[in-house]
């Protein structure tokens with residue numbers, strides 16, 4: 001297996017795009033072709049096979065107690081981190097997952113400072129000191145904020161190890177149903193096994209059937225096609241991760257793709273590991289309904305050709321579909337949610353991992369206040385407290401603001417999107433970094449809006465005010481409602 005960790009650092013080949021104001025490298029001839037007639041990376045089969053961790057997990061068996069204090073459904077980043085945190089208080093936890101030792105399928109990217117503040121920087125397998133945003137029309141921004149790729153294997157192993165040390169039991173099964181009683185819930189698994197818990201936490205991801213909503217779930221959708229590829233060469237600097245490449249020169253000979261990209265733009269996200277190994281992902285930041293997956297792949301083929309990236313091997317591929325925004329679940333309800341199920345995905349960016357790992361600690365504190373040895377808070381009183389611990393008022397208000405951010409992005413065409421990000425990344429780093437990491441209070445988000453408005457071009461201001469009156473009114477209404 002190709003290991004990005006062992007990959008040597010080699011000087012990047014020349015940039016294939018026209019000169020930029022900040023990166024004046026030599027221009028080479030664009031290589032746009034009609035995508036349909038030529039072979040592409042889509043003809044290559046991904047080589048990776050499903051991987052499993054070799055780890056001796058303590059499993060729940062029939063002779064074990066059937067009642068736990070906390071049952072967590074799902075051993076994704078949210079479920080495992082919460083299991084590890086809650087069990088650190090000596091609380092008995094059982095984590096149920098249909099395949100607890102499977103490697104997580106998603107490629108996670110995070111800001112390095114986020115992982116440092118969690119003490120998890122040893123779980124990054126590659127970091128880049130800077131990130132690049134290509135805005136088109138020869139404008140490029142370099143962000144002085146290091147970015148990293150999460151080593152899924154290391155992070156999952158670390159969380160499993162700590163959970164096991166704290167006494168967490170695992171159960172390999174699929175949860176079918178949950179019955180709620182006054183002071184306990186019964187989790188019914190596909191093999192008929194029933195487990196009882198004082199608190200059940202649903203961390204089973206976006207598709208959970210167990211959580212309840214009382215508003216229509218009008219999500220936006222992030223969709224993307226990603227590949228970890230061995231390539232002949234690529235044009236990106238090795239010390240910079242490409243957060244967004246909004247250039248569209250590659251669609252010059254593709255009028256249909258170009259027209260659609262103008263209306264519903266996609267960008268390239270790229271992690272160059274060395275001069276021959278790179279993770280490339282064509283991404284629709286947010287669309288409603290979701291942009292067609294075929295369209296995204298066609299644009300990616302055209303882009304890679306134009307960039308002169310010839311893929312020799314597809315080591316891994318990733319189909320990304322992330323529902324974003326939408327309402328929060330009913331608060332409270334008899335089941336607690338965490339991670340993607342709980343609405344923790346950032347509505348404007350699709351990021352979630354760092355935020356969820358951080359919020360797990362706060363959530364575990366509240367759970368321990370209820371179920372720890374000194375307090376005996378159960379039933380509806382506990383549900384109220386744990387839900388408020390997950391979604392305190394300030395966080396709920398900030399999320400409304402991020403939802404408004406998503407609605408704004410949904411309305412912007414390629415030109416508007418580029419202008420928006422031009423103004424956004426011109427903000428004081430405290431604001432743009434805080435926005436992307438969900439760290440800002442609602443007051444700070446207010447300050448950010450004022451600053452963004454004063455930085456934005458006239459057309460961006462008009463876009464924000466005229467294209468989003470309803471989401472703006474809804475956000476203000478919700479904020480006023482929360483304040484009352």
Ligand SMILES: Cc1cc2nc3c(=O)[nH]c(=O)nc-3n(C[C@H](O)[C@H](O)[C@H](O)COP(=O)(O)OP(=O)(O)OC[C@H]3O[C@@H](n4cnc5c(N)ncnc54)[C@H](O)[C@@H]3O)c2cc1C
Pocket residue numbers: 073074075076077078079096097098099106107108109110173174175176203204205206318319320321322338339340341345350351352353354
């Ligand atoms: C392709 C992709 C790429 C992403 N990249 C990033 C990124 O770079 N950075 C970022 O911050 N976020 C990213 N996200 C968003 C988000 O962080 C991930 O979706 C994240 O995996 C969500 O974590 P989770 O623990 O909530 O759920 P999941 O990771 O989906 O884990 C849910 C677990 O529950 C189990 N399960 C489901 N149903 C049941 C059941 N009925 N019974 C028992 N077990 C069950 C599943 O097997 C799974 O193990 C990405 C999402 C996708 C889809």
